Amino acid sequence: MDIDIPIGPWIAAVVDYLQEHAAGAFDGISYFIGALVEGIEDALIWVPPWIIALALVGIATWRVGWRFGLFALASMILLFGMDLWRETMQTFALIASSTVVSLAIGIPLGIWASRSDKVETAVRPILDLMQTLPPFVYLIPAAMFFGIGKVPGALATIIFSMPPAVRLTNLGIRQVPKEIVEAGLAFGCTDRQLLLRVQVPNAMPSIMAGVNQTIMLALSMVVIASMIGAGGLGNTVLTGIQRLDVGLGFEGGLGVVILAVLLDRVMQSFGRNRGETVNPLGRLRALISRPDTDGERTASGRVARSAGD
Template sequence: MDKLIDLGKYIEQGINVLEESLSGLWGAIDDVISWTVEFLNDTFLAIPFVVIIALVTFGAYYANAGKQAFKKEGLKKGAGLALFVVLGLLLIWAMGYWKEAIQTTTLVIVATIIALLFGIPLGIWAARSNTANAIIRPILDLMQTMPAFVYLIPAIFFFSVGNTPGVIATVIFSLPPAVRLTSLGIRNVPEDVIEAGHAFGATDKQILFKIQLPLAKTTILAGINQVILLALSMVVIASMVGAKGLGAIVYQGIQQNDIAKGFESGLGIVVLAIILDRITQAVAKK
């Protein structure tokens, strides 16, 4: 059947125009992201793995135990997660994938920071403006339902292969929860609390930063947790455009039909996901 509307052709033409007219911008973005990822990789890999394990373990323990970290009650709360962190990270190191685990973590950190830098302000805007919300929501629906592989095509077109297109595709895929949950948290702030703030003469800026954001903090942190987990779920797909890390090992296992390599690297991703999930959940609860 012949096409009645060749929508893909017009989208391709639009992408070509963007690539040609903003080539300098794409090059600058590529340089910044590539440099940041490589700098963080080199920095983390220069630190002995024992030190990193110790720091992450203490961070996980303190996130769970809180103010009771140095008391007996805190030991009961945080010991389980701390033990899992130690065993999980030692397992990754023992399997020989420490470098790839650091590369994956770096990619997730950079993608998460970029997603939050855009997602939280957009969520605030959507919460405070019905017009903005009506515009942003269908865009988020498109971003969440579009197959993740589709994002790789324009990412390669603008940035060639490497870590940058992987980071950009990961940002697009993981951005929606940050926007949605920030907007949801602010909209769920009780109206009488906001009215009380206005009654005491608070400005809109004070209402936002002194009332709405503090009361929406738990929901916003839940959004951050979802962004991190979605970013981790993208590492295998990002490896198809040259992103380094455990995802690249999984992809090699698929190509080579190597069950051992695929399972070990996949297990490493699971360990990282559980550690990051439990730490962010513990922070959100407090």
């Protein structure tokens, strides 16, 4: 059978049409993404490196523990020693900006999908396509529409890393027990109150898992995005490959690994210990107040949580 389905020419025609008639929209997107990435990068590079390093060590110690804090300290010293601090901040800026945009689109879309079966049915095949396409494929339209540089790298990263935020937000809200939802309705919650005060808090572990996966996918894309000029640690790895310099490539890869471990463990702690975090004043009151019975302490905790909500 001689069947000719010209998918390639059709896609090329669509791309040509968009380049001719939607140039203004692409310019606006490019300006916004470029300003976001450059703003975060300039801020990170402007701040003295030792301040950022101490802040990262402090956050790692606070959220995970003193052993992980020592690991973070050793990691900062290693990054300084390899002279990769600037590249690390460039990569972090790319990840931060891509994650912010991915979550700003993905979480509301996941909430919408959780409240409408029709939306979920329409979104699911798009997410399947986004997750199954090879990452290199995203570079082609990004480079064609936005040229070479950080903007197409960030856009390719956004598209690649968004699906987990949508899927896990949708899944988390749909898996909230019906008894909790019915209790909220029985207390007279409106749809907005039910979503913000009942469903989203109970779905937060799943939502935070989606945030963590979005960050990890964005980080896995930085080396590939360096092929179209995204820069950062990915450019160090790419330079090592081009020069067949094993040492340089290993240093860049080690920087990516350090950043991945730090971000992964810290974000996991926010999802796992969300309900256990106590503010300093609350901790101080708990230390100086008279001990109470277990039952009264549990009841007071419930009252405090209800008042906070």
